[in-house]
Each structure stands twice: as C-alpha cells, then as structure tokens.
Amino acid sequence: MIEATLCFVLRDRGDGRPDDAAGAPNATDEVLLIEKRRGLGEGWYNGPGGKLEGDETPRECAVRETREEVGLELDPAALEKAGELTFLLDGAVHTRCHVYRTGTFAGEPRPSDEARPEWVPIDEVPYDQMWEDDRLWLPGVLEGRTVAGEFRFAGGRPLDEAEFVDHELEWDASFRAVESD
Numbered sequence: 748m749i750e751a752t753l754c755f756v757l758r759d760r761g762d763g764r765p766d767d768a769a770g771a772p773n774a775t776d777e778v779l780l781i782e783k784r785r786g787l788g789e790g791w792y793n794g795p796g797g798k799l800e801g802d803e804t805p806r807e808c809a810v811r812e813t814r815e816e817v818g819l820e821l822d823p824a825a826l827e828k829a830g831e832l833t834f835l836l837d838g839a840v841h842t843r844c845h846v847y848r849t850g851t852f853a854g855e856p857r858p859s860d861e862a863r864p865e866w867v868p869i870d871e872v873p874y875d876q877m878w879e880d881d882r883l884w885l886p887g888v889l890e891g892r893t894v895a896g897e898f899r900f901a902g903g904r905p906l907d908e909a910e911f912v913d914h915e916l917e918w919d920a921s922f923r924a925v926e927s928d
C-alpha cells in the first residue's frame with residue numbers, strides 16, 4: 748500500500764471580497780495546481796504531492812513534495828487536514844492519500860522536472876483534465892470542507908489506466924488530532 752499526500756495551496760486573487768465568516772475560501776480565490784510531468788497521473792492536473800519517504804509524517808511529506816515540485820515553502824503548522832482518501836484497485840487498497848489545504852506560503856511557484864505549476868481560479872478548475880474522482884471531492888475541499896472517501900478502480904495496473912467504478916464519501920469528517928498527521 749502506498750501512502751501519499753496532496754496539498755492544495757490557495758491565494759486570494761485580491762478582488763476585495765472577503766472569505767466567508769468561517770474563513771472558507773470564496774469562488775474568486777485561486778488554487779495552485781500542477782500539470783504532472785512524469786509518473787502516476789502524467790499529463791493531468793493535480794495538487795502538489797507524492798509518496799511518503801522514510802519515516803516522515805504525511806504533513807512533512809506534503810511540505811517536502813510542494814518544495815520539490817513547485818519551490819514553495821509551506822508552514823507545516825498552517826496545513827489544514829482536509830481529506831483522507833483511499834484508492835482501491837481490484838479490491839485491494841492501492842493508495843491512502845492525505846489531503847491538505849493552506850493559504851500560508853512563501854515564494855513564487857516555479858516549474859520542476861515533475862510539475863508545471865499554474866494558479867487557477869477555483870471556479871475554473873479543469874476537472875476534465877484530472878483524475879476522475881477529483882470532481883467528487885475537490886470542489887468541497889476548495890470550499891473549506893473536510894472529506895473522507897473511498898474510490899474503487901478496476902482493470903489492473905497502472906492505476907491511472909484503470910476504470911473508475913464507484914465511491915463512498917463522508918463530508919465534514921473530523922480527523923483526530925494525531926501529531927504525526
């Protein structure tokens with residue numbers, strides 16, 4: 748089983764409209780997406796992220812992958828846990844993915860071997876050029892919600908060539924405060 752992360756960095760496009768009372772992003776905010784240049788999901792848009800290495804925590808992984816892929820520095824304490832997604836392939840767990848959201852970052856995104864970064868208004872996210880499951884959970888995550896989900900694929904490896912079969916979602920999930928998460 749692969750343990751991986753995704754990190755969605757948000758910025759205010761500066762139109763003067765406040766976020767809502769709960770601090771949730773509004774539709775004019777932008778999210779930093781990457782066009783994946785290699786590996787799983789090559790050619791599709793996604794958030795920065797990748798597989799955990801060594802004994803790092805998911806949060807440490809999200810910070811490292813964002814730095815490696817797009818050159819932004821994130822404050823680990825300012826990462827909000829927004830999702831836990833389980834991707835199953837032919838009945839077995841393939842990947843468990845920790846999803847984070849943050850509006851706190853330093854630096855300017857720059858391309859790397861792995862990723863071409865692009866700020867995208869959150870009402871213009873190109874779901875037709877992303878993993879098929881993303882349209883089911885990412886809009887809610889970009890609105891400030893939390894989600895736990897299971898997504899089943901079938902048809903053999905690699906996962907990005909398998910068929911998306913079905914899913915279950917639990918919205919507004921609360922993730923226990925585990926130090927390593």
Ligand SMILES: COc1nc(N)nc2c1ncn2[C@H]1C[C@H](O)[C@@H](COP(=O)(O)OP(=O)(O)OP(=O)(O)O)O1
Pocket residue numbers: 751752753785786787788793794795796797798799812834842844878880881898906
């Ligand atoms: C199945 O649906 C998926 N949807 C989304 N949005 N993202 C997914 C899905 N399945 C996997 N992912 C994510 C999880 C990771 O962030 C990446 C895959 O990362 P990769 O295999 O490229 O891992 P790295 O550590 O960056 O790769 P290297 O070994 O090349 O460094 O996709």
